[in-house]
Structures are given as C-alpha cells and as structure tokens.
Amino acid sequence: MSLKLTYYCPFDETTKIIRVPRETDNLYLQLHDSNDKLVNPSKIFKFSKCKTSEPSVHRSIHQYNDFNCFYKAKDIWEFDNIGVSKPPPNIKNAEFIKVKSIENGEVRNYAIVRYLVCGHCDKGAFGFGGYLLDSEQRENHVEIGFDLSTVNPNDLTYFFYY
Amino acid sequence: MSANKGKAFDKSMKLLMVGDSGVGKSCLLLRFVDDKFNPSFITTIGIDFKIKTIDQDGRKIKLQIWDTAGQERFRTITTAYYRGAMGIIIVYDVTDHNTFDRVETWYKTVQQHAKDDAQVIIVGNKCDEEDSRMVSTQEGEELANRLNVPFIEASAKNGLNVSEVFYKLSKLILEKSGDDFQSNGDNGDNVDIKNGNSKSSSGSASNCC
Numbered sequence: 001m002s003l004k005l006t007y008y009c010p011f012d013e014t015t016k017i018i019r020v021p022r023e024t025d026n027l028y029l030q031l032h033d034s035n036d037k038l039v040n041p042s043k044i045f046k047f048s049k050c051k052t053s054e055p056s057v058h059r060s061i062h063q064y065n066d067f068n069c070f071y072k073a074k075d076i077w078e079f080d081n082i083g084v085s086k087p088p089p090n091i092k093n094a095e096f097i098k099v100k101s102i103e104n105g106e107v108r109n110y111a112i113v114r115y116l117v118c119g120h121c122d123k124g125a126f127g128f129g130g131y132l133l134d135s136e137q138r139e140n141h142v143e144i145g146f147d148l149s150t151v152n153p154n155d156l157t158y159f160f161y162y
Numbered sequence: 163m164s165a166n167k168g169k170a171f172d173k174s175m176k177l178l179m180v181g182d183s184g185v186g187k188s189c190l191l192l193r194f195v196d197d198k199f200n201p202s203f204i205t206t207i208g209i210d211f212k213i214k215t216i217d218q219d220g221r222k223i224k225l226q227i228w229d230t231a232g233q234e235r236f237r238t239i240t241t242a243y244y245r246g247a248m249g250i251i252i253v254y255d256v257t258d259h260n261t262f263d264r265v266e267t268w269y270k271t272v273q274q275h276a277k278d279d280a281q282v283i284i285v286g287n288k289c290d291e292e293d294s295r296m297v298s299t300q301e302g303e304e305l306a307n308r309l310n311v312p313f314i315e316a317s318a319k320n321g322l323n324v325s326e327v328f329y330k331l332s333k334l335i336l337e338k339s340g341d342d343f344q345s346n347g348d349n350g351d352n353v354d355i356k357n358g359n360s361k362s363s364s365g366s367a368s369n370c371c
Contacts, residue, residue: 016215077174077224080215083192085207119212122192153210 007050015120016080017050018160020071028099030068047161050126070159081119087149091141109133113148113156129156171222176246178228180268181253182261186287189318191229223332244275249331256286257294281334282311285327290317
C-alpha cells in the first residue's frame, strides 16, 4: 500500500490534484468566529472536496464532519496539477480564514491570497494559498491597504481542502 | 512507492507565455468550460500560473506555467517574470497578422531578458478559425526556421495541440540541459516573480537555473 493517498478532481474525476501522506500531522480545522468581522470565507464560493479511490479515514471520525479540514502542503510543488488564481488587488478585497492545528491546537489567521483550482478543468476550489498574519498585523495591513500582489507566491502557505 | 521517500518528481521547470495581448495566452492556460458550479469565479479572478505534472519518457516532470496576460505594459514586471524561466512560449494569433509581425520583437525581448539557455517555441494560436486566417502555416514555419526554434499551431478553443506545446517545450529543455539543471523540487525560487531580492538571487547565482 502506498504511503500516500491520491486525490482527484471531483468534477472531471481524472485529474490528479495532490498526493497526501496517509499519516500526517499537518491538518488544520477551520474556525468560525462570529465575533471576528474579518473572518469571512467564503463569500466567493465554497471549497470542493477532491475524490480518492478509497474512502479516507478522517471522514469517518465524527468530530471532523462538522468542520472544514485542511492539509497544509509543504509548498506549491507538492501539488501535481493545480491552477493558482491571481491575488486580490487589495487586502481589503481579500478573504480571511482562521484555522487551528489539530496537532498542537495553535490558531492562525491567514489572508487568502490565491485559490487553488483543478489544473485541467479549472473548477474548484480545492484549497488556498494563505499569507500568515497575526491579529494585530492583520488590522494594520488592512488599514494601510497592503498590496497582496507583492507577496511572493513562494512565501505563501498552501492548504488543501481535505 | 516508499523508495522515493520525499521525492515526488524528477524535474521541475518554469515556463512562460509571452505575446501580444489578445492572442489567447490565457486561453492556452485556462480552459473555458461551462462552469455550473462557479460560473464567474475563475474568469473574473483569473489564473496566474499552473502546476502541471507530465510524464516525459518515464520521468515525472512538474511544469510551472506562467501567463503574462495584462502585464505586457509593465516592463519591470515583465523582466521579473523572465527570471528563472527555462522555457518561453511566444504566442501569436493566426487571424491577426500584426501579432505575427511582432513575434520577432518578442523573440528579441526574450533574448534580452531570459537566460541564455532558455528554450523558445513559437505557437500560432486560434488555428481552428480557418475562415479568418491571415497567417499561413508556411509563414509560421519559415519564421521559426529563421529563428531556429520549433513551431506549432494550436487551438485553445478546441484543445488542438495545446498539451503538445508543453510536452514539446519541456522535452526540448530536457534534451538541451540534460541533467545539468537543478533536479527535484527545491528550486522553489522559480516561483519568485515579483520579489526580485530573494535568497537565491542574492546568494549563489548558480543555484537557480
């Protein structure tokens, strides 16, 4: 048995999106914080779950079912076939997401800079490229209208909707 | 396979598409589909680049393909786009002779900005529109011969030869560079287009292809 599980585009069902290690601690749950006005995904669209050739384990765990779960990729090269969207023109147009590490409970805020779509049929999204900001930074960046297109895509953290 | 451990692919290479605006560069990268799920999402936001994994003679190659659409005016950005590019796709529109006449100018720009061993391919797009064709296949071939680069006609609209463009160019890069260029996936600095002062450019210049 392979150490990794292959995820396919759920729309065309043939495009290999990514191979995720079967055993990984790089999992994050999305937190919904109604008091936080900046946390707003996703007004644009919902994330779509990729298919596997076999049922994946975590979906049978009850507590995960009510949460959006993401796998944190090592970098963009970990994906096999993926389209990476352009950054929003201004941080004021960006979506923000709050996630919590399953491994250590650490909570992190990201500005969503890029969405990940199928590298073949362009449907999605299957994840995002996030720019890490703590709460204070986040407010400052929004206030000054920080230009997210200046962020090197290589410096983003890529999350796959798991 | 477990023997591979962390190494999931053999080579990675950055490819860049250039050419006049309107020739259909974005369409070569983006497949316009009836998207009943997110009708306007990807057409409004747009794609900056794609990662495509292809099999080239048993080797797993990861291509990072960049679209310069809309950036043509910004010379400084364009210059940054060329950094680290191992292959350049010069696109013209077979139904618009002006875009073909500008191919040579694009070729010179490429010579100026891309690294010396970057491979170039010329693509005549929209070859499905025979009725409004202004540039013959022969004209395209002659120009490519003169510049000594490969040539292919493609149609983003019906998908003809689109993947061949990427296969042909990546094969050429493999042949020309052999195993010289950095293998494996840690040449992530290829991603760097906007931020000129990255580690790789200030550190060892030879590090990044």
